[in-house]
Amino acid sequence: MDESNNTSRSKREIAKLITQIENGAELTPPHSEATVVGVTGAPGSGKSTLISAMARALVDKGKKIGVIAVDPSSPISGGAVLGDRIRLNFTHENLFFRSIATRGMRSISKSAYTIAKVLGASGYDMIIIETVGGGQEDYEICAISDLSLLVLCPESGDSIQMLKSGIIELADAIVLNKSDMEGSEIFYTMLKNSFPEKHIFRTVALYSKGVDELTSFMLSWKSVEDHRKEAAIRSFLAMMLKEELFSGFLKENRDVFEENVRAVAKREKEIYEAIEDLMRAKHKL
């Protein structure tokens, strides 16, 4: 497949290329200098609303912006409702917004990285990836982004959980969204005190408040090598490797796998017995 840089691709052509990547086409991610920004945080914290406001501000500053919004696939039907576009209140020739489903992955889809590179090679200056936002372990995104933002809001009870460890350690900056809500002042002070070395921004995404400051920061960001990145990369590589090994396993053993799923569901087998049987199937390969 043609993987060369091509800034004259039409949106239609880019969109078709993304579909092929999603459907498993072999494509070496093209080289791209575009900044990749990962946005994570609990569902409902305002990621999509914030991305819409950021995209508007960046497009108004003359930038070409790509957005990849990831939502979970249903483990039952394999389908998905991709609803992040609901928060996007404009379209623009310099904005490319694509919704994708996790298709079996945990937080970001396998193809998100390649799609980001393709958008970069097609002339987009900055690529923003919205993750599913599973929780504190949702940090693979930090491995494939130059800048990672963690979105918190005063109302989310689990943000207290996030403060302990995991994503909050790895994110390059924190955005305290919904600053119009009660308790945001106290929450902000607490964040400042707990993470004095972190960039912390306050926004009201709904009204684009604080978004100019945030986008200026994004545009001037130079990612630095540091030890935090290693942890994210380890986690991302492990995830990708598991995925590769598992799909190799499934290719040969789909029937055995499904039999075991059914047997455990029907309580004919204990779950650990199923694991043992599957491991035996694996060694027979």
Next chain:
Amino acid sequence: MSLRVMIAKPGLDGHDRGAKVLARALRDAGMEVIYTGIRRTPSEIAEAAVEEDVDVLGLNCLSGAHMSLFPKVIEELKARGADDIIIIASGIIPEEDSEKLKALGIREVFGPGSSVKEIVDFIKSLDKSRNG
């Protein structure tokens, strides 16, 4: 390969319970469904359909403005070279409008009284013919 479907609501009508119910039913049938939200212009809908590379575009309109809005969506898709996207329509659409819309290229029209299941089954049948 999942079929990609976009559900869009052109115009000023702000009732989207039906659209959301349909989106979930399509998900349960294994499709990836993009919902655009309410009050989108025909050009926004066409732009979104291109970016999302959907196989099927479902237009829903309850305000009665379908005869002016739906043809505009078709035009906007043509202008983007995306007139191969299959369009279906639902809403409060009288029989005579239905025929006119089909003549303009809308594949199927689901008027009042159509069930969600009918729409899901129809889109599923499109998927079968797509995969040969």
